[in-house]
Amino acid sequence: MGIAERKEREKQQRRNAIIDAAERLIFEKGYENTTMDMVAEEAELSKGTLYLYFKSKEGLYLAINARGMKILEQMFRDAAREVTTGLEKIVNIGKAYFKFSQEFHNYFQAMIHYEAKKPDTDMELPCWDSCETQGMRTLEVVARAVETGIEDGSIRADVDPMQVAMALWGHTTGLIQVLALKVNQLEKFNDVTLEDIINTSFKMTRNGLAG
Amino acid sequence: MGIAERKEREKQQRRNAIIDAAERLIFEKGYENTTMDMVAEEAELSKGTLYLYFKSKEGLYLAINARGMKILEQMFRDAAREVTTGLEKIVNIGKAYFKFSQEFHNYFQAMIHYEAKKPDTDMELPCWDSCETQGMRTLEVVARAVETGIEDGSIRADVDPMQVAMALWGHTTGLIQVLALKVNQLEKFNDVTLEDIINTSFKMTRNGLAG
DNA sequence: ACAACAACTGACTAACAGTCATTTAATAGG
DNA sequence: CCTATTAAATGACTGTTAGTCAGTTGTTGT
Numbered sequence: 246m247g248i249a250e251r252k253e254r255e256k257q258q259r260r261n262a263i264i265d266a267a268e269r270l271i272f273e274k275g276y277e278n279t280t281m282d283m284v285a286e287e288a289e290l291s292k293g294t295l296y297l298y299f300k301s302k303e304g305l306y307l308a309i310n311a312r313g314m315k316i317l318e319q320m321f322r323d324a325a326r327e328v329t330t331g332l333e334k335i336v337n338i339g340k341a342y343f344k345f346s347q348e349f350h351n352y353f354q355a356m357i358h359y360e361a362k363k364p365d366t367d368m369e370l371p372c373w374d375s376c377e378t379q380g381m382r383t384l385e386v387v388a389r390a391v392e393t394g395i396e397d398g399s400i401r402a403d404v405d406p407m408q409v410a411m412a413l414w415g416h417t418t419g420l421i422q423v424l425a426l427k428v429n430q431l432e433k434f435n436d437v438t439l440e441d442i443i444n445t446s447f448k449m450t451r452n453g454l455a456g
Numbered sequence: 457m458g459i460a461e462r463k464e465r466e467k468q469q470r471r472n473a474i475i476d477a478a479e480r481l482i483f484e485k486g487y488e489n490t491t492m493d494m495v496a497e498e499a500e501l502s503k504g505t506l507y508l509y510f511k512s513k514e515g516l517y518l519a520i521n522a523r524g525m526k527i528l529e530q531m532f533r534d535a536a537r538e539v540t541t542g543l544e545k546i547v548n549i550g551k552a553y554f555k556f557s558q559e560f561h562n563y564f565q566a567m568i569h570y571e572a573k574k575p576d577t578d579m580e581l582p583c584w585d586s587c588e589t590q591g592m593r594t595l596e597v598v599a600r601a602v603e604t605g606i607e608d609g610s611i612r613a614d615v616d617p618m619q620v621a622m623a624l625w626g627h628t629t630g631l632i633q634v635l636a637l638k639v640n641q642l643e644k645f646n647d648v649t650l651e652d653i654i655n656t657s658f659k660m661t662r663n664g665l666a667g
Numbered sequence: 668a669c670a671a672c673a674a675c676t677g678a679c680t681a682a683c684a685g686t687c688a689t690t691t692a693a694t695a696g697g
Numbered sequence: 698c699c700t701a702t703t704a705a706a707t708g709a710c711t712g713t714t715a716g717t718c719a720g721t722t723g724t725t726g727t
């Protein structure tokens with residue numbers, strides 16, 4: 246009796262179709278300027294149906310965020326594979342993150358949206374956990390690169406890999422976020438480019454970790 | 457004719473009283489869970505009056521943010537004055553930022569709120585510029601500390617002070633933000649404390665900048 | 668053919684940001 | 698002291714939107 250399976254598959258497809266529709270609108274108009282009615286129309290469904298698949302508008306946006314996080318994890322894995330020493334891996338992962346924030350600017354925006362929320366908000370959403378574990382997996386890619394670096398001697402041995410991974414995650418997320426906000430002011434008032442600062446940051450990180 | 461001056465003074469007082477009222481509510485219940493009607497009642501004014509003093513709810517929150525930024529700038533200045541070498545100043549400023557995020561958690565939250573917003577949103581608000589220049593002043597305190605460090609030899613000379621200041625600002629803001637979000641997961645799953653990671657970050661920064 | 672169940676609908680409600688015609692208070696002039 | 702003019706404040710009202718739910722439509726198993 247493959248009917249249950251087919252139904253499950255169809256349910257997932259519909260769910261994805263809704264996320265697709267929401268993405269198209271939110272990525273074009275922004276989260277605040279997109280209404281659930283608009284999403285419903287774009288998905289060719291009624292509004293009520295959206296709420297059968299997602300608990301709330303935030304929950305829907307969280308599902309979009311989950312997609313972005315998956316892409317980011319893959320980019321991190323690729324970045325780590327491209328080079329050999331641990332320190333190189335770290336720098337390359339950092340570059341991948343920056344690339345992600347540019348190429349998938351809208352997914353990055355979604356990530357920021359959730360990192361800015363108070364911890365207690367909407368913690369009960371089932372999607373939240375999935376994002377958390379996704380984040381952990383991504384973090385572990387970084388931590389493993391640090392371990393590699395300690396082993397091959399490219400990274401100083403007196404640090405804890407997971408702690409460094411978390412610190413780097415915070416550093417890079419924050420830097421990209423701040424720069425995204427200030428690009429306008431940046432290039433007019435001070436005569437620095439976004440890349441200048443990113444490179445300065447990489448230089449600092451490299452020196453801070455070198456063994 | 458000191459009447460105009462008195463009126464101006466009264467206007468500022470009323471404005472401050474509104475911010476006070478909004479702060480009390482938002483800091484207790486959170487921004488999303490505070491309505492303008494609630495603020496009006498707390499301030500013992502009608503809702504319409506709030507809009508004579510602030511363009512929007514966001515504008516009011518931005519004014520709260522401005523208060524926080526002033527406190528932060530002062531803390532940075534104090535932190536820089538407490539120690540002598542440039543590198544020490546940088547580390548001490550970092551510590552001050554962390555302290556700010558703990559002691560004035562609600563102001564930090566307000567800052568995050570605006571750093572997470574898209575650049576184009578509400579850019580026209582008069583308060584925004586004030587926050588931007590406030591931010592620049594704060595950043596200059598950091599940049600000056602880096603300059604001092606280059607001069608006294610505690611910081612490597614091959615970096616641009618303003619670029620380093622911006623990188624550090626991004627790093628630290630991001631790190632604290634991420635940690636604030638993950639404190640729960642953090643201390644349960646991995647057996648690290650918030651302070652451990654902050655210290656790891658400081659260690660990396662110190663090594664990355666040392667001359 | 669029909670009962671039982673699942674998926675879907677869209678009109679409806681509640682909540683809230685922001686507005687504006689009207690009222691109230693303060694100031695200046697005669 | 699009275700009155701005209703301007704400034705400050707009001708709160709009922711509007712428009713928008715997230716979320717709901719009683720009812721309809723379609724699908725499956727007997």
